[in-house]
Amino acid sequence: MRIKKALTIAGSDSGGGAGIQADLKTFQELGVFGMSALTAVTAQNTLGVQAVFPMTAEAVKRQIQSVGDDMGADAVKTGMLFNAEIIQTVAAQIKLYNWRSVVVDPVMIAKGGASLLQEEAISALKSDLLPVALVVTPNIPEAEVLTQLSIQTADDKKQAARKLAELGTKYVLIKGGHDEHTDEAVDLLYDGSEFHFFSSKRIQTKHTHGTGCTFSAAIAAGLAQGGSVYDAVSEAKRFIQAAVEDQLLIGGGHGPTNHWAYGRRKGDDAQ
Numbered sequence: 001m002r003i004k005k006a007l008t009i010a011g012s013d014s015g016g017g018a019g020i021q022a023d024l025k026t027f028q029e030l031g032v033f034g035m036s037a038l039t040a041v042t043a044q045n046t047l048g049v050q051a052v053f054p055m056t057a058e059a060v061k062r063q064i065q066s067v068g069d070d071m072g073a074d075a076v077k078t079g080m081l082f083n084a085e086i087i088q089t090v091a092a093q094i095k096l097y098n099w100r101s102v103v104v105d106p107v108m109i110a111k112g113g114a115s116l117l118q119e120e121a122i123s124a125l126k127s128d129l130l131p132v133a134l135v136v137t138p139n140i141p142e143a144e145v146l147t148q149l150s151i152q153t154a155d156d157k158k159q160a161a162r163k164l165a166e167l168g169t170k171y172v173l174i175k176g177g178h179d180e181h182t183d184e185a186v187d188l189l190y191d192g193s194e195f196h197f198f199s200s201k202r203i204q205t206k207h208t209h210g211t212g213c214t215f216s217a218a219i220a221a222g223l224a225q226g227g228s229v230y231d232a233v234s235e236a237k238r239f240i241q242a243a244v245e246d247q248l249l250i251g252g253g254h255g256p257t258n259h260w261a262y263g264r265r266k267g268d269d270a271q
């Protein structure tokens with residue numbers, strides 16, 4: 001049996017809801033062997049981020065090389081990268097190993113407001129990382145920062161997606177989790193010529209910690225298994241919907257999503 005493998009390059013969330021922990025749980029649930037290169041350690045729980053300890057760029061590079069030189073990766077996703085030096089190192093390694101199925105989740109700010117990316121690193125994200133991405137998955141505030149556009153309407157999302165595609169990424173997926181005035185959670189995928197909307201019922205809950213990490217990891221898992229971007233996003237949308245719907249109710253703040261829910265539902269459907 002040749003199992004497919006995915007590498008996450010991201011930060012650690014001690015609370016287990018976001019970051020590397022969410023990514024590895026998602027890979028596991030979707031039948032993909034998960035590997036990791038840690039960019040930062042955060043002391044974090046459902047109440048917020050209490051501290052951030054970045055790794056050196058050299059430490060990040062060495063982890064990626066250990067995976068790349070021996071095991072290889074069928075897909076890669078990036079999450080919290082924290083500073084420009086780490087971003088430049090990660091982009092260079094992606095090029096070196098000629099990894100093509102690359103999902104970039106441009107993580108900037110955690111739900112509680114803590115900064116997970118230094119402001120001066122945004123230009124490196126645009127100039128170095130987005131050109132090597134197959135898919136970039138900003139939420140609305142991240143898309144606004146990256147494009148300097150205000151995003152209120154579906155047309156604004158389309159304009160922002162076009163502008164992001166000009167930076168070199170092949171597919172742009174603008175997530176609608178922050179669009180809280182609608183009853184739906186609508187994500188927009190742009191493939192360079194056409195727009196596709198992925199819509200689901202918005203769940204009224206505060207337990208959405210790690211939705212972005214989980215969603216982008218699920219897309220990477222689909223790509224690792226050889227699926228198209230459209231199919232990977234479709235399945236990731238079903239995965240995140242189930243994970244938000246079947247609440248775990250852990251912690252006193254924004255609790256983590258349920259990474260088991262999708263697999264359990266599929267198991268139930270098969271019976």
Ligand SMILES: Nc1ncnc2c1ncn2[C@@H]1O[C@H](COP(=O)(O)OP(=O)(O)O)[C@@H](O)[C@H]1O
Binds near residue numbers: 176186205212240
């Ligand atoms: N309350 C919700 N109900 C259903 N889906 C949601 C909800 N919140 C977020 N999502 C979905 O989770 C995914 C991640 O979106 P988002 O929360 O915008 O990302 P981030 O965590 O990066 O801010 C998207 O597919 C979005 O539509």
Ligand SMILES: Cc1ncc(COP(=O)(O)OP(=O)(O)O)c(N)n1
Binds near residue numbers: 213
């Ligand atoms: C270590 C780490 N990485 C990323 C995030 C942000 O995760 P995200 O999925 O965007 O979820 P919220 O922070 O919005 O809940 C994080 N918090 N920690």
